[in-house]
Amino acid sequence: MLPVITSARDIKQKIKDFRTNALTVGFVPTMGALHEGHLSLVRQAKRENDKVVVSIFVNPLQFGKNEDFSKYPRTLERDCELLSGVGADMVFQPEPSEMYPPGFCTTVAVERLEERLCGKSRPGHFRGVAVVVLKLLHLVSPDIAYFGQKDFQQTAVIKRMVSDLSVDVTIKILPIVRNAGGLALSSRNAYLSETEKIDALCLYQSLTKAQSMGKAGIFDARKIAMEMEEIILARSSAIIDYISIVHPETLEDVPEARSGNVVAVAVRIGKTRLIDNVILS
DSSP states (O other): OOOEEOOHHHHHHHHHHHHHTTOOEEEEEEOSSOOHHHHHHHHHHHHHOSEEEEEEOOOGGGSOTTSSTTTSOOOHHHHHHHHHHTTOOEEEOOOHHHHSOTTOOOOOOOTTGGGSTHHHHSTTHHHHHHHHHHHHHHHHOOSEEEEETTSHHHHHHHHHHHHHTTOSOEEEEEOOOBOTTOOBOOGGGGGOOHHHHHHTHHHHHHHHHHHHHHHTTOOBHHHHHHHHHHHHHTSTTEEEEEEEEEOTTTOOBOSBOOTTOEEEEEEEETTEEEEEEEEOO
16 A cells, blocks of 8 residues: 655655665655656656655645636545556645645745746746745655656746755656647546547647748747647637747747747637647757
8 A cells, every 4th residue: 555644744754764774765746636647757756766755735826716726636546556556655645734834924936937828827826836846845855856848837937946946856857748649648638528638639739730830941930829829729619828939948938939949838628728838849
């Protein structure tokens, strides 16, 4: 049975025991409802560390007033079975009151980065992300923490925070895991109907178009975005939040799409907001 730790004191003691035995620690923070994307992170962590800790915490600070905190899928028993199968050593599953006790009033602002892309329509979201990730990193004290590229803005915020605050951890970003049609795996895909899952393929199809245009020598970011918009809006259930081509570190829009830039999209399919991206090559 995979051990499930619920208190900050106990997880810190477990990590102390690992360190006493000179064991390295890999860490995969999640909100649960695990899929193959999460499991790919755990497998990589297992290859590179003696012990792997996975957190499962649906963080209330990163949900807006009208977002899906209350209905976000919570599947702890299934998650633990999946994690046992890929070699995780323990789960850290704190209650919100454990992470944010009475009187908690600290925030972490990664300015400029938090205001772009998803930050425009989700104010406060990345402050919630930064607070919980920083606290988890302090509690688990891993050698390496693993994140997926799908939440590209999140990874940029975390890398900047870790660098600016001299947090002693290596951040590793692993590639997006997709289904056979190209849809990026996400816990929120469970909200989609079968028809909407087909419509949602337009995100990856538009990103593939951006890649092919670059390879054909078309670098004008506005022209690329227009072609992507046409692909997405051909799906009746799709509403575009943004299509942006940005610098990978500053997240500032670029006029020309060059190798290393990131093409990022956020699209609402029905009632479900999905994000995706590619790094141009």
